Amino acid sequence: MTERTTRPAAGTRLEHGISLIRVSGALDSGSQQAVTAELDTAFDTHPDSIVLDLRDVDFLGSAGIGLLVNARHRAARLDVPFAVVADNRSVLRPLRVSQVDGALPLHPTLEDALAAVRLAAT
Template identity: 55%
Template structure:
C-alpha cells in the first residue's frame, strides 16, 4: 500500500483558534481532503483559523487557488485567517503567481497566531 501524498491534522489552539496542518503535496490530486477539512473548520465558526503549510513539499496551481478561495471565504465569514509559509516549495509558487501580497502569510505558527490575536482584539 502506498503512503498518502499528504497528511492533514486539525488542532484547537488557545482561545478557539483552529490550526489546520498540511504536509506533503498540495495539488490537483491531493487538495480535496484539505478543502473538505477547511469547509468543516469554517462551518464551525472558530475565533480564527491558521493553515500551516510548513511541511508542504509541493504546491500546484490548484493549491494556490484553494488558498485564495479560503482567504476570501474567511473574509466573507469574518473569521480571522492566517497561512504559515516557511518553505521555498510553497512561497515560490505564490510569488510567481503574484498572490503572495494578497494573502495573510506568516513565517511561523506563533507569528500567525499573534496576528490573529491582534485582529480579534
C-alpha cells in the first residue's frame, strides 16, 4: 500500500491580494482538516481572491470533493473570486464522475486560474 500525504502550503499571498494554496498528495478524509485550515486562514485574511492548486494531488476522495464544493460556496457567499487548478486525471476523474466538475471553476494551468480571478475581481 502506498502512503499518501497532503502538504498544503502555507497560504501564499500573491500580487493583487490573491491567496494561493497548493496541495499535494491525497485530498481525502485524512487530509481534509489541514486543507480546510489553510482555506479558513485564507478566507479570514479577506483576500481579493483565492486559487487552490491541485496539480500535485494524486488522490481525490469524497471528503476532498466536499471540501471543494464548500470552498466554492463560501467564496460565493463572501463575494471572493475562487479558482481551482487541476490538470491531472486523479483529480478531474472523480470530479467528473460525481458531476461536480461543472460546479467548480476549474482551470488547467495556474496562469489560467490567476487570469480568471483577476478578471472576476475587476
